[in-house]
Amino acid sequence: xxxxxxxxxxxxxxxxxxxxxxxxxxxxxxxxxxxxxxxxxxxxxxxxxxxxxxxxxxxxxxxxxxxxxxxxxxxxxxxxxxxxxxxxxxxxxxxxxxxxxxxxxxxxxxxxxxxxxxxxxxxxxxxxxxxxxxxxxxxxxxxxxxxxxxxxxxxxxxxxxxxxxxxxxxxxxxxxxxxxxxxxxxxxxxxxxxxxxxxxxxxxxxxxxxxxxxxxxxxxxxxxxxxxxxxxxxxxxxxxxxxxxxxxxxxxxxxxxxxxxxxxxxxxxxxxxxxxxxxxxxxxxxxxxxxxxxxxxxxxxxxxxxxxxxxxxxxxxxxxxxxxxxxxxxxxxxxxxxxxxxxxxxxxxxxxxxxxxxxxxxxxxxxxxxxxxxxxxxxxxxxxxxxxxxxxxxxxxxxxxxxxxx
Amino acid sequence: xxxxxxxxxxxxxxxxxxxxxxxxxxxxxxxxxxxxxxxxxxxxxxxxxxxxxxxxxxxxxxxxxxxxxxxxxxxxxxxxxxxxxxxxxxxxxxxxxxxxxxxxxxxxxx
Numbered sequence: 001x002x003x004x005x006x007x008x009x010x011x012x013x014x015x016x017x018x019x020x021x022x023x024x025x026x027x028x029x030x031x032x033x034x035x036x037x038x039x040x041x042x043x044x045x046x047x048x049x050x051x052x053x054x055x056x057x058x059x060x061x062x063x064x065x066x067x068x069x070x071x072x073x074x075x076x077x078x079x080x081x082x083x084x085x086x087x088x089x090x091x092x093x094x095x096x097x098x099x100x101x102x103x104x105x106x107x108x109x110x111x112x113x114x115x116x117x118x119x120x121x122x123x124x125x126x127x128x129x130x131x132x133x134x135x136x137x138x139x140x141x142x143x144x145x146x147x148x149x150x151x152x153x154x155x156x157x158x159x160x161x162x163x164x165x166x167x168x169x170x171x172x173x174x175x176x177x178x179x180x181x182x183x184x185x186x187x188x189x190x191x192x193x194x195x196x197x198x199x200x201x202x203x204x205x206x207x208x209x210x211x212x213x214x215x216x217x218x219x220x221x222x223x224x225x226x227x228x229x230x231x232x233x234x235x236x237x238x239x240x241x242x243x244x245x246x247x248x249x250x251x252x253x254x255x256x257x258x259x260x261x262x263x264x265x266x267x268x269x270x271x272x273x274x275x276x277x278x279x280x281x282x283x284x285x286x287x288x289x290x291x292x293x294x295x296x297x298x299x300x301x302x303x304x305x306x307x308x309x310x311x312x313x314x315x316x317x318x319x320x321x322x323x324x325x326x327x328x329x330x331x332x333x334x335x336x337x338x339x340x341x342x343x344x345x346x347x348x349x350x351x352x353x354x355x356x357x358x359x360x361x362x363x364x365x366x367x368x369x370x371x372x373x374x375x376x377x378x379x380x381x382x383x384x385x386x387x388x389x390x391x392x393x394x395x396x397x398x399x400x401x402x403x404x405x406x
Numbered sequence: 407x408x409x410x411x412x413x414x415x416x417x418x419x420x421x422x423x424x425x426x427x428x429x430x431x432x433x434x435x436x437x438x439x440x441x442x443x444x445x446x447x448x449x450x451x452x453x454x455x456x457x458x459x460x461x462x463x464x465x466x467x468x469x470x471x472x473x474x475x476x477x478x479x480x481x482x483x484x485x486x487x488x489x490x491x492x493x494x495x496x497x498x499x500x501x502x503x504x505x506x507x508x509x510x511x512x513x514x515x516x
Contacts, residue, residue: 004493015489024493062424062512171512219424219483219512220490231425231511246513250480 008033015224019214019257027224034221038209039074045195047207048163050081055116055161057152058086060103063167065229066218067210071165072111085159086111089151090119091144092127096235103230110228118155120147124394132236134397140236143397146389150381153204161204168208171215171253174260175245177267182245190271193264203382214260216253415439416450416503420459424511426482429466436463440501452484453497455507472509481513 004014004024012026025033042048056071058064068086075082088104091097101117108115121127124147132140156164173193180189191197198205210218222229252259375381376388383389420436427434444454456478460469472479477497484491485508486499501507 003489013489014493015485017490017492027488215481215512216483219510223423223485223508223510224488231423232428247480250513254480 016217016220019216019253020261022257030217031221031224034213034217035070035073035077038070038213039078041195041212042074042080042209047196047209048080048082051083052081052163053083053085053159053161055085055087055152055156055159055164056113057164057166058088058104058107058115059167060088060100060107060230061167062219062222062227062229062231063169063210063215065103065107065167065227066222067165067167068107068111068113069225069227070221071209072113084111084113085161086113086115087152087155087159087161087164088115088117089148089155090117090121091148092120092129093235094129096232099232100230103228106228116155116159118151118158120151123147123151123154124390126394126397128236131397134400137236143393144236146393150388150390152206154381156204164204164206166206166208167210169210169213169215169218170260170264171246171249173208173211173267174249174263177263178245178248181267186270186274189267190274193267193271212261212264414442416442416501418455418501418503418505418507420455420463421506421508422510423508424483425513426472426509426511429464429468429472430459431465438463449500451497451501452486452491452499452507455501456497478509479513481511483510483512484508485510 006012006014006026006029007023008025008029012028014024015027016025016030017023018025018030048054054071056064056068058068068084071082071084074080075084086104086108088101090101104115104117107113119127128140128144131143135143152164152166156162176192177189180186180192195209195211196205196207221227249260249263374383374385376383376391377386378391379388381388381390387395417437417439420438421434422430422436423434430436440455440458441450444450456473460473464472470479472482474480478484484496486494487506488508491499
């Protein structure tokens with residue numbers, strides 16, 4: 001087979017076939033277009049402002065390493081004026097996180113960025129090794145996920161930073177869209193597609209600049225730029241190639257590569273149909289809703305990619321259980337969009353009557369109610385309940401009562 | 407069995423990354439000699455190589471992390487001399503002496 005030439009420069013040999021449009025590109029043109037598209041996402045969704053301090057949630061894995069590399073390049077090339085910092089969480093898992101942290105330390109030197117590491121031990125008084133020692137391996141991902149969600153925010157706060165970017169990619173978003181679709185949970189589906197979660201009025205917002213980037217291209221970018229990243233599964237969730245939704249997405253991609261971005265876009269379109277919800281998007285550049293309109297912290301509990309990792313069979317069930325548990329704690333997630341809409345509307349009662357009932361996952365026709373923003377009375381972290389989720393888990397741990405229902 | 411076919415051998419190198427190393431003795435690069443032709447006398451292809459790797463090189467019993475239903479697991483990228491195997495004919499590609507084949511998993515979290 002004669003080697004194909006790059007569809008852009010027409011001179012170099014094509015090495016990459018893009019999943020989104022089958023374009024055959026050479027290494028140089030691929031790297032350029034991959035970065036340009038992320039720049040486009042950043043600009044069209046007004047992700048940053050000049051002089052902003054931004055923390056990159058860095059695990060040492062492929063996604064966050066590529067994110068750091070691309071943001072550094074774009075910041076210099078396009079003069080974003082960003083002050084970039086690497087923020088890592090040390091869960092305290094020997095033989096896993098200490099190795100990946102070494103990668104992050106090298107990244108800090110390679111990209112000339114300051115690095116802040118916050119440990120579960122200093123934040124919570126428990127390492128994950130100690131948690132597992134107490135409660136066993138089963139269910140430990142719940143603790144790790146709840147702790148991590150807060151840890152990134154707290155780490156950012158320690159640095160005086162109000163914006164954390166994470167390496168969530170198009171495959172991750174498509175996976176979440178599918179999971180929420182399978183559960184019939186439209187409100188959460190809507191929030192999960194937003195490029196920004198959190199809001200200026202909150203202390204720390206989150207965004208995912210790689211939302212439209214294929215995992216395949218992220219790995220190829222890392223490969224062709226010879227980036228230094230770490231890939232090993234968490235030792236507490238072996239077999240942690242991701243779950244059923246993940247496998248389904250990869251199989252769909254094999255048959256029809258554009259499926260992943262199509263799922264992301266479908267998720268955004270469905271999100272627009274949910275009353276009171278907005279989803280920022282640059283898909284086709286129609287959705288120009290600014291960051292400040294986005295919904296509040298609906299973070300996937302994961303971040304290490306292992307959270308969902310169990311055998312394919314039990315996977316959806318486990319995820320469903322996890323999400324149901326979250327649901328019971330819906331109070332922790334404050335939906336600012338809905339809050340504003342409701343309060344700015346003088347005829348609140350009427351409005352409520354007109355609202356389309358969005359069914360919750362349990363099939364009831366309840367309208368998702370608004371929540372009141374407050375702070376945890378123990379730790380001061382934002383929470384709409386008296387005691388936040390992390391403190392509730394900690395209380396159980398500290399009393400050595402691990403089977404606590406969250 | 408495939409490896410025991412008599413006849414000329416060709417030297418190639420095979421790399422594993424993105425977490426696949428753990429299935430292959432935690433070693434990234436393997437230099438191999440494989441039969442130039444399969445048992446029917448046809449030139450050895452990537453499909454032949456994948457079968458060979460499963461039977462002879464993989465030390466881990468979890469072969470389903472590498473191969474599903476006789477094909478490479480979706481989510482694992484294959485690069486032949488740094489080019490996406492989709493540009494090279496995928497499993498049909500006929501191996502040549504000195505070829506480098508990289509298997510990189512996209513399935514691992516960060």
